[in-house]
Amino acid sequence: MSDVVACAETVLVEALPGTGLNELGVRRVVHDLLASAVPDSDEGGSSVRSAIVIPVRYDGADLSSAADAAGCSTDRLVLAHTHLTWTVQFMGFAPGFGYLVPEDGSDPSLTAVFNGLPRREESRPRVPAGSVAVAAGYSAVYPRVSPGGWHLLGVTDTVLWDSTAAPPSVLSAGARVRFVRAEEVIG
Incomplete structure (x- = not known):
């Protein structure tokens, strides 16, 4: 192969x-x-694979409109985004761009917030690197400046793609991700 x-x-x-x-x-x-795969949990039910923690400043250009489209408040949207553990379902679109889905067994009331949220009607020609976004049940972080049609919830300073690093991508298929409010990490 x-x-x-x-x-x-x-x-x-x-x-x-x-x-x-x-x-x-x-x-x-x-x-x-x-x-030979690593189990998701040990016999006691605690997680074996630790999650990658990504601090986010939830001040994105689409935060309010995404919440409106999801039928909830911005606080509820951020709460759902930060209370889910996300799994990288697959990599694509751009180097380091992971398509994240809520982990199996997640609270349906939290996942429902994102399932009905389609892509934006118009794509942007330029989305800044580090933009944290959602669309069609997925979440992602844009690893570099690129076009994009997802709802921008916020931004992170976490570098997801560094061609000089080994490996160059922080994310890989199957990785677990937790988003946290940046202010909770700092203070």
Whole structure:
């Protein structure tokens, strides 16, 4: 195999021609990966995989309009965003851009806030690096300046992509993320 790319509902497996990779071989690799995966919790129910904590200043350009579209107050939107543990479902769009979904078993009243929130009607040609955003049940942090059509809730100083670091991306598929109010971290 030359590469494996996890997506929202599929997995792309690339192989060099002539390597003899077939469906049975892919199934064996997936089975072995699942068998060796780190469990989400120990026998007592406490989390084994710690979450990446991302401090956020919730002052985004779309905070009020996103709350209105979700049918709640800005305080409720921020509370839902910070009280969920998010999981990187897959990476894409730009280097270091993780598509985060609420962790399995999350409080349905919190996840509902984001499930009905579509993308913005118009995309922005320039979203600043570090912008924390939501759309269509996902959350994300823009790792660098780029176009984007998600609702901007706030901004973080956490650098998610550094091409000189090893690994260059802070996030990876399966990573757990917690957003916290920046003022709670500082003071």
